[in-house]
Amino acid sequence: MKVVTTKKELISWINDFRKEGKTIGLVPTMGALHEGHLSLVKECKKNTDIAVVSIFVNPTQFNDPEDLKRYPRTPEKDTSLLDTIGCDLIFLPTVEEVYPEKDTRKFNFGYLETIMEGARRPGHFNGVGQVVSRLFDIVSPDKAYFGMKDFQQIAIIKNMVKQLNYKIDIVSCPIIREESGLALSSRNTLLDEDHRKNAPHIYATLKKARNLVARMSVNDLKKWITDQIDSNPYLKTEYVEIVDDTTLQLIEDWREKNNKVVCVAVHAGKIRLIDNIIL
Template sequence: MEIVKLVADLKSKISSYKSKGKSIGFVPTMGALHRGHLSLTKESVKNNDVTVVSIFVNPTQFNNPDDLKTYPRTITEDLDKLSAYQPDLIFIPEVEEIYPESDSRVFKFGHLDQVMEGKNRPGHFNGVAQVVSKLFNMVEPDNAYFGRKDFQQVAVIKQMVKDLHLSVSVVACPIIRETDGLAMSSRNLLLSLEERKNASKISETLFKARNLVPALSVIELRDWVIEEINKNPYLSVEYFEIVDDTKLLPIESWEDTNEKIGCITVQVGKVRLIDNVTF
């Protein structure tokens, strides 16, 4: 497990691996690693000759400066956790390495980045596309691993790969949850004890909602989930949408598409938590 901080050094090592015909797996992260990130690392190590994990808090995807400032940074603990999985390279660049100049690129994803997170966090997915496209160019992975908790982000990255004609396979891996069902997130570290205790109501409600299909209509179920979570004084639903799993368009009937995804964002105190469930 080798730590690399400079792009030039990273590219040199990747070039050496590729000259030997080795496959490259890549796990991009913003640090504050949990079992979700580690499951992606494990999957990459299992299925590739070489695994690269990046730790970089990307400033261009934060539309709220306070959110960027308070995002947890735990490099020492992250490296300790990764050591159990032995990825080959850990890329930990400074902002100036990734953005030697301001990135003015504007990506167009049509409907994909205009709904849900895109609607509520203007510019967020453009920032994601900026950094992920840069990292893909630096790492040149054969496979890149992302968690399904960020379902909309995965859809956007897949579209970006298609639009830019990149030769990388985007692998979406299952959501990893705490014992009480809460989807693992680096932001969970920012919750108070009482907020953390009540945050499990999010997944609990989503799981109950699956049992109400098709007894309730799509609209009835959407309203039920929002009302059920908002009953908790610690929680406030920002949005809950039931969409198809490819174009992320809202569905009107349970017969509209083969796979339906319920995507939610909930404000817990000052912390935004996202989750989703397949119906």
């Protein structure tokens, strides 16, 4: 396993692999790795010859400076974990390496950035577009792997790939959960004991909601989910939306012929958690 910190060194390695006819997979991360990230790398290893993992806390996607400051950083632990599962290349750049000049590009994701995370975190998805496109330009992967916990983000990245005409296959991978049901997230390490103990109530509620589709309207089910989550004194719902799994259009009637996903954002104390479940 090679750990590189500069674009020049990374591109040199990738060019060598390309000369050998090898395919390249990329797993972009912000570090503080857990089993969810590792599952993406394992999937990448199965389907491409070379697994590249980037570890970079991207400042342009944080609309809250305190959130950026608070985000966990564990590079030594991360590289050690990646070594155990056979990662080939780790890219650990500085901000200056990724953005030698200020990135002033403005993406237009249309409807996709007007709902859920887009509506509540202004500029967030523009920052995602900036960093992921920079990584795509540097690595030129054949495939890139993303976890479905960030459901809306995958739709944004697929849209960006079309806009910029990248020939990259975006691979969505299932959410990995703790035994309790809590979706694995780097932010889980920031939860205090009480909030961590109560956070699994989010997924427990989503699982129950699956069984109520036949008995409730869309709006009634959204209200029921909100009330159930908020009945736990350690949790406060920010939003509950039921959307089309491809277009993210809001579902208003169960008779609509498409796959539907419940997406939620919940505050557990100062920590904001997101989750989703396919109905």
